[in-house]
Amino acid sequence: MLEKNFNSREVESRIYDMWEESGAFKPRLDTEGLNDRPPYCIVIPPPNVTGSLHMGHAINSTIQDILIRFERMRGKDVLWQPGTDHAGIATQMVVERKLAAEGNVGRKDMSREDFVAKVWEWKEESGGTIVNQLKRLGSSCDWSRERFTMDEGLGKAVNRVFVEMYNRGLIYRDRRLVNWDTYLQTAISDLEVENKAVDGHFWHFKYLLADGATYTYVERDESGNIAFEEQRDYISIATTRPETMLGDGAVAVHPDDERYAPIVGKMVRLPLANRLIPIITDEYPDPEFGSGAVKITGAHDFNDYDVARRNNIPMYPLMGERGEMIASEIMPKKYVGMDRFKARKEVVADIDAEGLLIKVENREIQQPFGNRSGTVIEPMLTHQWFVDAKILAKEAIEAVERGHSGGAAGRGSTRFIPAGWRKTYDRWMKEVQPWCISRQLWWGHRVPAWLPAGKSEHIECLKNSASKADSSDYEEFLRIWDSFLNKPFVLNSVDCFFDVASAAFSNHNDVDSVLEISRSGEQAFRVRFRTCRNQLIFIDFMQDTDVLDTWFSSALWPFSALGWPEQTAHLEKFYPTSVLVTAFDIIFFWVARMMMQGLYFMDEVPFRDIYIHAIVRDEDGRKMSKSEGNVIDPVDLIDGIDVDSLIRKRTTGLRQPEKAPGIEKATRERYPDGFAAYGADALRFTLAAQAAAGRDIKLSVDRVAGYRNFGTKLWSACFFGQINDCQAAADFDPACVGQTLNKWIVSEVVKITAEVTRCIESYRFNDAAEAVYKLAWDTFCNHYLEMAKPTLSGEDKAQKNEIRATFAWIRDQILRLLHPLMPFITEELWIKTAERDGPLILADWPKPSDDLIDEAATADMRWLIELITSIRSIRAGMNIPPSKKAPLLMIADALDVRLETYADILSPMARVESVGTTGVSPKGALQIVVGGVNFAIPVEGLIDLDAERVRLAREIEQAQMEIDKIDNKLSNRNFMEKAPEKVVTGQRSRRERFASNMQNLRIALDNIG
Secondary structure, three states: OOOOOOOHHHHHHHHHHHHHHOOOOOOHHHHOOOOOOOEEEEEOOOOEOOOOOOHHHHHHHHHHHHHHHHHHHOOOEEEEEOEEEOOHHHHHHHHHHHHHHOOOOOHHHOOHHHHHHHHHHHHHHHOOHHHHHHHHHOOOOOHHHOEEOOOHHHHHHHHHHHHHHHHOOOEEEEEEEEEEEOOOOEEEOHHHEEEEEEEEEEEEEEEEEHHHOOEEEEEEOOOOOEEEEEEEOEEEEEEOOHHHHHHOOEEEEOOOOHHHHHHOOOEEEEOOOOEEEEEEEOOOOOOOOOOOEEEEOOOOOHHHHHHHHHHOOOOOOOEOOOOEEOOOOOOOHHHOOOEHHHHHHHHHHHHHHOOOEEEEEEEEEEEEEEOOOOOEOEEEEEEEEEEOHHHHHHHHHHHHHHHHHOOOOOOOOOEEEOOOHHHHHHHHHHOOOOEEOEEOOOOOOEOOEEEEEOHHHHHHHHHOOOOOOOHHHHHHHHHHHHHHHHOOEEOOOHHHHHHHHHHHHHOOOOEEEEEEEEEEEOOEEEEEEEEOOOOEEEEEEEEOOOEEOHHHHHOOHHHHOOOOOOOOHHHHHHOOEEEEEEOHHHHHHHHHHHHHHHHHHHOOOOEEEEEEOOOEEOOOOOEOOOOOOOOOOHHHHHHOEOHHHHHHHHHOOOOOHHHHHHHHHHHHHHOOOOEOOOHHHHHHHHHHHOOOOOOOEEOOHHHHHHHHHHHHHHHHHHHHHHHOOOOOOOOOOHHHOOOHHHHHHHHHHHHHHHHHHHHHHOOOHHHHHHHHHHHHHHHHHHHHHHHHHHHHOOOOHHHHHHHHHHHHHHHHHHHHHHOOOOHHHHHHHHHHHOOOOOOHHHOOOOOOOHHHOOHHHHHHHHHHHHHHHHHHHHHHHOOOOOOOOEEEEEEOOOOOHHHHHOHHHHHHHHOEEEEEEEOOOOOOEEEEEEOOEEEEEEOEOOEOHHHHHHHHHHHHHHHHHHHHHHHHHHOOHHHHHHOOHHHHHHHHHHHHHHHHHHHHHHHHHHHHO
């Protein structure tokens, strides 16, 4: 039995537990064994294990769950593979902060093994938060198969991939420029870099030509005439980072820049460093920007790095891991050990003191910041591990080209939905650079490579050896050492070291024999050997201390999560997966890399479709962010939250605490009562209803409340059916209903079933939501139920029973159609409204049949609904009380038989007293036109027509006054320039409402003459 009201809090947890306990989320492969059902698989984008649910997760998981539930009900063998990502940097930072908060020693004061053990301890205690929150949303993943990117199986997959790619030359170690976070002291990916506009400076310096050389500097106007000319003994450069000039390797000018043609190839003396560097030509400098001359600091700027490599310019690293200036042959001693920003000030002051500072220009500049540490990122030249992504990208580009060449994707092909994202993918892939996969962290998959260690100690040992070493001995040792540094031991397992090292040393040209290989630590080995020059020496090998980029393991997710490198039944059945649902911002960082690795290791694309979903923004279209104080937690919309608690969440931990009062004020104004407990279904439906391709979502809490009310209306309709004994009949056949009303509603359900099916198949979730909403709210609740009431309260038992059986059938079809969008309330209604063979989640999807469509019945009922709606509208416009009925006169010679047929419906729904015909409309009668036929509604005696004319005229005048006020504002240039966009938009919306209302008022006034 149904309770009168739906309690989302009580129902959601109970229903979810029932689904899990019944095994409803498991694929049929697990419950039935091998089967012929078509596979359907989605691998969840693994959320960070440190994370908690945000709106990005909510939209992403809602869309996946809609697809999963839809295909499960369609009888496919469905697997939604869940898991979480170890999130290297994020997790390490969380644990370090936790240790500090608890007063424990810091990471650097404990061993690597002890720290990693602390991370695992934290993961077991707190890592399940986001999984539990995904369950709150209704996500029907097979949680029994939950994976973690650091679990043992995935660790084996990562090592296998690294070793194979290294052996095939696709992974290599190189010294290249990377994004360096000086706070975290690690390389980071481009995705973890946030460029911000900040107030900065352009410092203009003189670089003096060597040996007192001079040249004629000439600037010309657009006509080629000389606009400025002078003799110079310098070239002017401008920089935002003066401290890096100490590492300049050249000054570059554009080859077409005639101003500097006389001095190309000459040398300039670098200020402070007193070092000579050449003036070169390159396409990179823009003659129109600054002086047109660019200092080239290849070790600390990405553009300069490219220029330096093209022109074989030396690169000079200036800074250490913490951003401090380091000692080197080119570094003036004064700056050694200085922080880079202090060094900047000192360099500027010292150049000024030498008379070489031309000017300082204040301007806004773009500066890169680490999105986790908040520190300014330093381009740094370091030894890292790289993937040769260019080779892998070729097949990945071709696979997407195939997917978009012939419509639906087939074998070896993938398509983007919306298709426009393909251009973004292509652009990134065709410009792909070597992928830096190493990170200087402790938490993560450790690079499975062993490198020689302690070089200086070994040289000292060689010096002190019993047989005195000469230069040839040193050279021999260095050749051996460098060969293993350039080609380290890359191993699937640490146990392989003995065999691999033995073979490598035995086959080395400078090694006579291997004497002993021993373990000198958990990840360390010592190899003792005799050189060809009869030196007895050893080399220690340590496992690389770096870990792999989190994206490296995530790139294997579609096949590693299914069991690879083992050839599991799930891998065979479900790879390639059906669709990837993700956001646009990780198309390159994750999607492209999964494409590359899937094609390389599985010889098949990882997914057939890639659906790029919208970004959820606040009601004003702004990105949700902690700093803006506009974040809405999905769980708060599900469970509810009072305004004071909401404000605390929004203002606690702000990087800019001064923003707190403004955030509190805005929150109290917009959400004075906080959020009610709307439940998961209302949130899911809101997100789906706004998930239009190519449009971001402006999340309106009012809209969430509206869809909560939609669920309540459906519940009330089912409760109405229950108290009217609307139960399914065992022998009910929708093809055999006799009443026009029932033929019509069956036809409508069949049409909407086909539409919803097409919409979900084509990822048009908003259209699917709109279609089922209109079916449930308008067609079923507002029209069918109201039109069925006279029969249910009548005496004809056969007619009643047909209505009851049809009601039950329609209700069940709606529950099935709505289930992927609103799973909790539909499952509860399914369970409580009839005896069932199983839960709704495993019920069959409705199969539309055109044979059930009755166009004649549809035409009749649409005419009737239009007539009722028109009568209700004109009565409301004239303020006719619902208690007063009025005749309905058809202006014709003969009465339309439908008026008599449906009189029992018209009377209560349109407050029609009687129906008849008339040759002309009576005086004072209201008139409507339906289906090309005029109708009159005599209202004399029901309302005071004179008073109504006065009222309508007054309201028209007031509406016009409001429109005039708004027009004055919108035509005021000062208002339009200063008012926020949302205020202007609000004024325009108000104008539209007043204009629409005024039009309706004028129609009403015309109706009574």
